[in-house]
Amino acid sequence: MTRHKTSHIFTKIALKPLNTNLFNIVLLSIFLTIGSCKIYSQDIKNKTTAIPAKNQKVRTGSIPENTSKSTAKKETDTIKKDSVKIKVFLDGKVKYKSEDYARIDQKKKLITLYNKAELYYQDIELKSGIIVLDYEKNEVYAGRIKDSTGTYTQYPNFKQGANVIEPDSIRFNFKTKKALIWNSRTDQGEFKVKASISKKENDSVYFLKGARFTTSKDIDNPEYYFQTSKVKFIPGKKVVTGLTNMVIANVPTPIALPFAFFPMSKETSVSGILLPTYNDSNTRGFSLQNGGYYFALSDHYDLTVLGDYYTNGSYALRFESSYGKRYSYRGNINVRFENLINSERGYPDYSKQNIYNIQWSHAKDSKGSPNSSFSASVNLGSSKYYKQSINQANVGSNLNNTLSSSVSYSKTFNGTVGSRLAVSATHSQNTQTSEINLTLPDLQYSVDRLYPFVGKDGVKKGFFKNINLQYNLSGKNSFVTTDSLFFKPEMFNNAKVGVQQSIPISTNFKLFKYFSVSTAMNYEEVWYLKTIRRGYDTDQSKVIDKTVNGFDAFRTYNFSSSLGTTIYGTFNFGKNKKIKSIRHVMRPSVSYSYTPSFEKYYDTYATDASGTITKDYTRFEGGIFSSPGKTNSNILGFDLSNTFEAKVTDKDSTKVEAKKIMLLNNLNFSTSYDINANGITSLAWAPVRVSGGTQLFNNKMNINFATTLDPYAIDNSGTRINVYNINNGGSLFRMTSSNVTLNYSISSKDMEAKKKDKNQQSQRNGGRDDDLFGRNTIDTARGKSQFDEEEDSGEDKITEFFASILPWDMTFAYSLTYGNNNRENKITGNSIMISANADLTPKWKAGVSTGYDFVQNGVTYTQLRFERDLLSWRMDFNWQPFGTQSNWSFFIGIKSGVLSDIKYDKRSASKR
Structure with a gap:
């Protein structure tokens, strides 16, 4: 339709006033009125039948990156996918979808997604009840929606990289990466952060207004939080705030700081200051304890430095480090030192001392090197450390009287004949006497068993084919010292060094089908670098030992054999009885051991100045591997072990099989007889040792007992005499000691x-x-x-x-x-x-x-x-x-x- 200028029309009317025509004037006025407006036309959509809700499809679509043509495709309810080419300048492809509808407003340059809307762009994921995309401004808006009851649901979930924010609503610009967020909620490590308004400046910096920080699980109703008005927030790194106030149970506390810094590193550990705690003591004054610094040195090890200080001058330092490497090793080291001052200088009760404690634990993963191992468990230091420490509250350590340590390395050598090498260091310390026993090093080397008479088939059966031998070597360097001399020259002067070699030969076989026989011979050779020469010193008027430096050795051998069998006995009480049967297993054994006398290694010394009275001694006396024996030993040993088990009717009537219960795990008897005993200086029979144990009440109660029964009587001085106790007016055995222990755990x-x-x-x-x-x-x-x-x-x-x-x-x-x-x-x-x-x-x-x-x-x-x-x-x-x-x-x-x-x-x- 043509548009006319109104000025032309009015001119024509003015020139012809006399030729008026009412009809024409009215008609012309209508056309002039219509002609003065802009008129548009549009296509009328064809009416379609509405699709039921259950058959509606999820609307999906995408906006290509860097497109210039502006076209639109008609939308109907049956469209499965929309492709809108619009003029945008985004750096990536925008994908979106929604459950109810995806409406495109070409005039306002908007795309509206409703109900379970999702939008994806580069590393940004946005999910919400409603999402509005303004592709002209390159901005997106997201918010929640109401359900049928009027309750807000489908809160926005904004994820960029690893950072997730759950606000009430959000406005985000794709180009500048800036955002404005209302009532945001986010998790940063152990912190939960909520802010009334958040401004995203870029990918790494946020500014928050009206924010709260807490570690409570419920961010909307926490037990406590830190309230602040202005915050600079760098996700995964730190939070810097202005005036910060601590709120507990929604009640502001007087605890406030003009500014605050919260670390939010996503690393497993970060370095930082460990604040001390205040304390006071009647003897050392006021103190600050457990203050220091934690160093997160790497992913494999760390270091904690702690200290205590008392106003009287006492102080303590502690260094703690944990280390580890997956599939290789793990461990920790604790070093503690304390300078203790009691009272004040000038007072009679003034004292000053230094105490220390070192702990080291190390374990090697067998997966890293299956043929070698290294382990350590060290606990050494001052004997009085746990009792005198100013910052140690370990009850078990206060009551313990022994500290022990062990560090060991072993390696297995595979081959035709395998062998094994082990090197260790051991330490034992009595905290009551301050005596320290240290072995450094302790070398053990052994060769696997060899079967020289076994056939090509490899079957080891019988006396000869079962004969085997080994080679063992042991070397030790041992020290006995005290706290005050630990690792001082005096400690090394008294070192004991020795090497022991042994070749055991043994075999085992069956006798009369039911008896097991084992026989062994052992040859030993011991080397020492120090021996003694004992004699009477007239100047000192006493017997003294002089140390003789130089190599010396002795050789010994012994023989042993044992015969044993297993006897089974079952006592049946009937199928209808509650106790159906009791099974008794006995394992009796008889052993014999013989060790000859090695008198050739013995000398004599005078006990007085006259030299008329002499005694025997061996120059190897006091050695680390003992010394050769002078007495011919001929011992018969007797052992009997028993177990008792019962079958009872199960309380569960649905079970067919009887239930097995253990009555006695073990009941053992042992004694020995000395064939060479002369009945005067030595007694033939050794005391009978009885021990046993069992578990009751579904294995919750452990009972262990032991007793010693002596067949010989004693005289008035308490010395055992060659008279049986029953012949001295007593019973068959004299109980010399007995003990019973019970442990019971219930819950x-x-x-x-x-x-x-x-x-x-x-x-x-x-x-x-x-x-x-x-x-x-x-x-x-x-x-x-x-x-x-x-x-x-x-x-x-x-x-x-x-x-x-x-x-x-x-x-x-x-x-x-x-x-x-x-x-x-x-x-x-x-x-x-x-x-x-x-x-x-x-x-x-x-x-x-x-x-x-x-x-x-x-x-x-x-x-x-x-x-x-x-x-x-x-x-x-x-x-x-x-x-x-x-x-x-x-x-x-x-x-x-x-x-x-x-x-x-x-x-x-x-x-x-």
């Missing part, structure tokens, strides 16, 4: 698997691996729970808790020792120990370790412990009320390792 559930190795540090320090001596509390300051924690303590767990019995577990131990070696006839040991743990409520745990010594009439080491699960926080209290080590400790802090320094840790001053 509301089967917790045996959980209880294993739960006190590893205590065991490593030399204590027990259970709770009977209490639990290690030194780790409390580092946020480690003393109780077995379980995850997901939610409503389901609480409901289950109250629907069942109170969860608990208990370990019980009892020991009784009887002594009558010199007719004292008394109980030398009688004690009971108990450790129990219980869940008082779903969030409260309590435990106790205690005992009573009936001989000393006193309570043994006692520990009370309580713990409260505060969701993101943890609180515990430990108390040792009795003894010289009595103390208490209280701890409350955040569980998360990132905020482990936010805590309150208070310990009482130890009495030691």
